[in-house]
Amino acid sequence: MPELAILYEHPLWFEPxxxxxxxxxxxYVKISAGDHDFDPAGSPPPAPVVLNRVAMSSFLREPEHPLFYAIALLDHWRRQGATILNGPEVMAVDSSKARQLSLLQGLGxxxxxxxVVHRAADLAKAAEAIGYPLLVKANVGGSGAGIMRFDSRAELExxxxxxxxxxxVDRVLLVQEAIPARDxxxxxxxxxxxxxxxxxNVDGAGQFDLCPADACDDERGxxxxxxxxxxxxxxxxxxxxxxxxMGMDVGGVEVMVDDRDGTSKFYDINALSNFVARPVQVLGWDPHDRLVEWLKARIAEARA
Structure with a gap:
């Protein structure tokens, strides 16, 4: 049996x-979620340690996306004794911007x-408590998907x-103030x-797709x-x-400084956070090497 399994969906993001x-x-073994199936009465884990890298944005690439399937699969493997990194409880928060904001607020x-609403017909009423300009966001997002800016009630209606x-994809929507990001x-x-x-620092506040990976740059052009x-x-x-x-083993937290008052506003958590493109050029070192060393330690713990 391999020491490690990587459950993933995007065909290019994890080549590094x-x-x-x-x-x-x-x-290690690569496991693509695309054509995967499992038996709830069987299907033992593919390795003692499983790293989940299923992207929230997978619904953009495949209508029959694996988001909620992966939550069930990872839970199944954990019940059979595998160490699951970025497991089902992490995915449950990663796939809900509403839950992310609640967690952030709970931490002060x-x-x-x-x-937060669940009907488009309620957006304009919810917007009254926010004011314009504002953003309407899909609760399950990724790569900037499902976000629109509105500058007036008439435009939104x-x-x-x-x-x-x-x-x-879960029928939940967010109405959120549009923060003017400093610089x-x-x-x-x-x-x-x-x-x-x-x-x-990611230059592009006001844009919605701020994925930092090489493959994302290729897709954006x-x-x-x-x-x-x-x-x-x-x-x-x-x-x-x-x-x-959150119990997030690897992932990112996004913050912007509100130019109106200098307050740091936490607005997104990304457990499928791609490391920065051209890392040696940008950082001077490659974070994938740190991740691999950390994975070695998790494998050693699973053996003990």
């Missing part, structure tokens, strides 16, 4: 991880003002009446094992400017608290 595992000589962190409002950047803090790994930086200590500590409270 696979290359790092190969360099390290780890015995500032978030954008938001209302017209889109709803035309049946063109954003839709979420037009967002901060993306990556964590590993509940600890801070690195942070980048235009690279997004990203630079390494050292966040304030309180922001680093907050990101670690978020990861630990």
């Amino acid at each position: 991880l696979f290359a790092a595992l190969d360099r390290a000589g780890i015995d 962190l500032a978030t954008p003002r938001t209302r 017209a889109v709803v009446a035309a049946g063109e409002a954003p839709a979420s 037009g950047v967002i901060w993306r803090l990556e964590t590993l094992g509940g600890r801070f790994l690195y942070a980048i 235009t690279p997004i400017a990203m630079t390494a930086f050292a966040p304030p200590p309180d922001i680093v500590a907050a990101a670690e608290r978020v990861a630990q409270a």
